[in-house]
Amino acid sequence: GNAIHLGERECSAQRRYQKVMEESPSPFLDAASRQRMGxxxxxxxxxxxxxxxxxxxFIVNGDGGFYFMEINTRLQVEHPVTEMVTGLDLVEWQLRVAAGEPLPALSVPSHGHAIEVRLYAEDPEREFLPGSGRIERLRLPTTQPNVRVDSGVIEGDLVSVHYDPMIAKLIVHGADRGEALAKMADALADCEVVGPSSNVAFLERLIRHPRVRAGNIHTGYLDQHLDEVLPTPLPPSAAHLALTASVALLADERQAMQQAHRSSEPDSPWAIADGWRLGHASYRLLGLAHRGERYQLTCHGSAGNYCIEWAAEQLTVEAAQVAGHWLSARVNGVALRVRAHADSASVFIHDGEHRLRMARVHPFHFGEDEVAHTGNRVLAPMPGKLIVLRVTAGDRVEPGQEVAVMEAMKMELSLKAPRAGTVAQVRVAVGEFVDADIALIVLEDA
Structure with a gap:
C-alpha cells in the first residue's frame, strides 16, 4: 500500500510535558531536515x-538531529493545524482509507502557517490548578475561513472535575508565521470565560513572548521560565478605569432608554439615566471591583461625554460610543479604541494587549468578605477528597504551613495556612469528598 506524510507539527511549547501551543510548519526545521524527517x-x-x-x-536536538520517540496510532488534539495548511479533512480521509479508497497523492503541498492553542479551565496563578464549575459567560471568536474554533461546551455548561477541563481549541491560519501569530492574538482577545478560571491571559502572553515569536523555544523552557509568561496582576490604570466606567454608563443609559420606550411615557425626561437632580450638579456613583479591591467613581455627564472622579484622579471622557464589540473614546484628549461590553454584573475591556474584567458592585454595599478579615479560612480550591489532615482544633500554625492535602483530578493539592494563628475548627474528616470553596479549616480571629 501507499504511505504519505503531511508535514510536521512543532510542539515544543510545553508545560509539564503537556502541549500548550502547536504550529505547522516548524520554524526550527530547514527544508532538508523536513524532508528527512518526513x-x-x-x-x-x-x-x-x-x-x-x-x-x-521525534525529538530534535540543538544541531538539528532528530530521534524517534513513538507512533501515536490516532489523530491528535492538534490535528487541525495540519488540516489548515494542507486543506485536507483528516477525519474524512480516515474513513476513506478504512473504506478501501487510495490516498490522495504521493505528496500533499503545505500552504501558509497554522497555529493552535488550547483554552483550558485552569488557574495559571495557582500552579495551573484545573478549574471546575458552571460557565457563566463564554465568548469565543467567530469562525472564519482562517479562524477555526473547536469546542465541546457552551455558556451554561458545567466544567466537571471528572473530565479534561479543555474549553476550546483555537486554530488560525496565515500566509506566514507573523500573520498567523497576529491572527491568534486577535482570536484570543475575542475570548472571555466567566465562571471557572481560564488560561486565556497566559496564552496571550505566551504568543507575545520574544522566544516564542523567534521560534526558539525548547520543551523545558516554559517550566524553567514560567514567571516570564505568567500574567502579572496589576491594578487597572486610570485610563482603563475611565474606559470601563464609560462602557458601564453607556450600557445603563441604553437600558434606561429601552425601559422608557416600553413604558406609558417613552419621552419622559425622568427616564434618562444621566443623574440629573433639581438644584444640584448631576452625577452618578459607580461601584466597581477588581481582585478584591473596590473602586468608587463619581461620574458626571451623559451620552458618551463624562467627567469621572476617582481618588485624586479626574478624567475627561469625550465621544464615547459602542459599536458592536468595540468602544471608542477620547480620554483626556487621547483617542482610544478597545473591545468592550457590559451587563448588570460586570464590565469587560481589552486594549489589544491587556484584558480587564471588573465586577459591578453597589457603591454603598459592602459584602461580609469586604468588611471582615478573610484570612482565617482554608478553602477547598476545587472539588476533591481530603486524604491528609495535619492539624486538629487548638493547634498553632504558621503562615504557609501545610495543614491538609486534597486529591483532585489525579493530583495531590497541598493546602496551607493563610496566616499564623490557632486552629478553631476542623470541619472535615480524612476520606471525605468536598465541593469547591468549602471552608475546611477555620482559624481563631486575629
Whole structure:
C-alpha cells in the first residue's frame, strides 16, 4: 500500500510535558531536515504495515538531529493545524482509507502557517490548578475561513472535575508565521470565560513572548521560565478605569432608554439615566471591583461625554460610543479604541494587549468578605477528597504551613495556612469528598 506524510507539527511549547501551543510548519526545521524527517516517518509506517492516520513523534536536538520517540496510532488534539495548511479533512480521509479508497497523492503541498492553542479551565496563578464549575459567560471568536474554533461546551455548561477541563481549541491560519501569530492574538482577545478560571491571559502572553515569536523555544523552557509568561496582576490604570466606567454608563443609559420606550411615557425626561437632580450638579456613583479591591467613581455627564472622579484622579471622557464589540473614546484628549461590553454584573475591556474584567458592585454595599478579615479560612480550591489532615482544633500554625492535602483530578493539592494563628475548627474528616470553596479549616480571629 501507499504511505504519505503531511508535514510536521512543532510542539515544543510545553508545560509539564503537556502541549500548550502547536504550529505547522516548524520554524526550527530547514527544508532538508523536513524532508528527512518526513521520509523517516513514512519508513516507520511501512515497516509495521500501518493502515490509518497516525502521528510519528521525534525529538530534535540543538544541531538539528532528530530521534524517534513513538507512533501515536490516532489523530491528535492538534490535528487541525495540519488540516489548515494542507486543506485536507483528516477525519474524512480516515474513513476513506478504512473504506478501501487510495490516498490522495504521493505528496500533499503545505500552504501558509497554522497555529493552535488550547483554552483550558485552569488557574495559571495557582500552579495551573484545573478549574471546575458552571460557565457563566463564554465568548469565543467567530469562525472564519482562517479562524477555526473547536469546542465541546457552551455558556451554561458545567466544567466537571471528572473530565479534561479543555474549553476550546483555537486554530488560525496565515500566509506566514507573523500573520498567523497576529491572527491568534486577535482570536484570543475575542475570548472571555466567566465562571471557572481560564488560561486565556497566559496564552496571550505566551504568543507575545520574544522566544516564542523567534521560534526558539525548547520543551523545558516554559517550566524553567514560567514567571516570564505568567500574567502579572496589576491594578487597572486610570485610563482603563475611565474606559470601563464609560462602557458601564453607556450600557445603563441604553437600558434606561429601552425601559422608557416600553413604558406609558417613552419621552419622559425622568427616564434618562444621566443623574440629573433639581438644584444640584448631576452625577452618578459607580461601584466597581477588581481582585478584591473596590473602586468608587463619581461620574458626571451623559451620552458618551463624562467627567469621572476617582481618588485624586479626574478624567475627561469625550465621544464615547459602542459599536458592536468595540468602544471608542477620547480620554483626556487621547483617542482610544478597545473591545468592550457590559451587563448588570460586570464590565469587560481589552486594549489589544491587556484584558480587564471588573465586577459591578453597589457603591454603598459592602459584602461580609469586604468588611471582615478573610484570612482565617482554608478553602477547598476545587472539588476533591481530603486524604491528609495535619492539624486538629487548638493547634498553632504558621503562615504557609501545610495543614491538609486534597486529591483532585489525579493530583495531590497541598493546602496551607493563610496566616499564623490557632486552629478553631476542623470541619472535615480524612476520606471525605468536598465541593469547591468549602471552608475546611477555620482559624481563631486575629
Amino acid at each position: 521520509e523517516a516517518a513514512v519508513m516507520a509506517a511501512r515497516a509495521i504495515d500501518y493502515r490509518n492516520a497516525g502521528t510519528v513523534e
